[in-house]
């Protein structure tokens with residue numbers, strides 16, 4: 001039974017992850033009393049971070065409790081940053097089931113259900129989208145046209161970057177706009193060599209730069225500079241990388257206007273039928289199972305792209321029989337991710353007297369160069385490369401057969417340098433890539449789960465093939481040898497961790513869910529600002545764009561509230 005409504009709020013934010021943290025900070029800074037509902041447990045950087053735990057201090061020496069993981073986290077363990085320590089940040093797949101077809105339409109759905117969401121485990125790579133991306137759908141006649149252009153978002157990118165702290169190198173490339181950068185991290189000697197050789201061969205067409213990363217290279221906004229310890233996905237005691245736990249939520253808390261309620265699983269949004277506004281939300285206490293209801297004047301849905309779609313679909317009513325704000329039938333459709341696992345690795349000689357010191361939490365980036373100045377015959381859009389250069393260490397030798405003193409001696413020597421390029425390619429929006437409410441499957445709290453289906457199209461597969469070709473070209477230009485094209489791809493949709501598109505922005509309420517302010521066309525006091533809003537995926541890591549859109553949407557919502565329009 002639902003308990004009586006305790007209190008009215010100016011704003012409710014659902015989710016305290018990357019976008020929820022931004023919504024909470026901006027709403028409270030603008031003077032709004034804000035309730036943040038987080039389905040998972042609380043997290044405190046200084047108490048919960050485990051980045052300095054050594055393998056010999058771990059019960060399974062870093063190799064994980066494979067039996068427990070096989071039973072409880074068979075999906076989550078496929079994520080790149082899942083390990084014996086960081087597994088605590090991932091959901092239990094038994095409590096949080098979903099269904100997906102086996103084989104070609106399988107989808108990897110990675111979820112972090114605690115304060116901070118996936119911002120605790122993310123890779124921190126942050127890149128702006130450009131008008132090459134915002135105009136792409138219109139240009140190609142694919143999906144719907146973005147209702148905004150780069151100029152609309154540029155000041156918000158500035159705003160977000162100034163706050164989160166982004167280390168990076170300006171490169172003056174139209175397809176990857178520069179930002180408000182802290183000092184860049186350094187390329188190592190081989191990466192510098194490869195950058196120079198690529199520049200000599202390709203000029204400004206193909207550029208290797210240091211990754212743009214939300215990790216502090218100098219103290220910034222009260223947070224400490226990174227000390228290059230490495231395993232950021234286990235948390236960061238010095239709050240040196242951006243996450244909502246490290247940065248936005250503390251600011252929201254300090255305003256005195258935020259109430260953050262952990263263990264509050266939102267089951268559905270409640271519609272005020274007469275006013276066609278969201279009145280509030282129904283919440284289940286994750287620990288006790290008790291039900292509560294909360295009301296507010298405006299609601300920000302920031303639960304992550306698929307969870308937000310799930311909430312809208314689970315909030316059907318007589319006015320919206322197919323799900324809240326879903327008159328367009330676009331909620332749950334156009335699921336996108338990035339295609340990866342294309343690329344190549346090669347050996348680079350001549351630097352065997354050099355080694356890296358410290359574990360730089362960053363790699364290199366080669367911004368998209370396909371379909372920028374010319375047109376590729378096999379595919380539209382493109383991809384960027386991430387990766388880096390390093391020397392094999394004792395771990396590689398440990399897997400080799402051997403015995404005795406000579407073998408042990410061998411383990412102390414570093415291996416050769418190798419350079420790797422891993423592609424991240426754009427996925428086109430397609431309505432058939434879709435999440436729907438499962439007819440019978442329920443999560444631990446009895447909330448209907450999702451069925452998710454997504455497959456790569458011929459365009460993505462052509463992009464994936466091309467990654468191997470151009471990565472080899474880059475390595476050849478760098479004078480690498482033993483070049484091996486990666487053959488274990490393509491990745492499964494979802495595996496790049498960049499779920500998006502399930503409640504897209506657009507210019508027409510008949511074909512999109514949200515307008516240019518991330519505001520539901522049909523329910524004006526509802527804003528969806530996580531990756532659900534994306535009309536196309538670009539090839540860049542997307543979270544910077546979600547954060548900028550969130551800050552922009554909050555400014556708009558606050559203005560509309562002041563004007564009495566919500």
Ligand SMILES: Cc1cc2nc3c(=O)[nH]c(=O)nc-3n(C[C@H](O)[C@H](O)[C@H](O)COP(=O)(O)OP(=O)(O)OC[C@H]3O[C@@H](n4cnc5c(N)ncnc54)[C@H](O)[C@@H]3O)c2cc1C
Nearest residue numbers: 015017018019039113117118123124125266304530541543
């Ligand atoms: C391993 C990994 C590496 C990544 N690397 C990068 C990268 O380098 N660059 C990049 O741009 N992006 C990266 N990402 C993606 C990035 O983490 C996400 O884009 C981002 O966190 C999404 O923000 P969000 O607010 O939509 O969701 P989240 O950050 O996941 O937050 C959602 C929050 O909502 C809560 N929630 C969900 N449902 C409910 C409910 N019903 N009731 C209450 N609360 C709910 C969750 O508990 C969670 O706290 C990476 C992700 C992973 C997993």
Ligand code: SF4
Nearest residue numbers: 226227229230232236
């Ligand atoms: S490498 Fe830097 S950002 Fe990552 S956990 Fe260590 S100090 Fe924090």
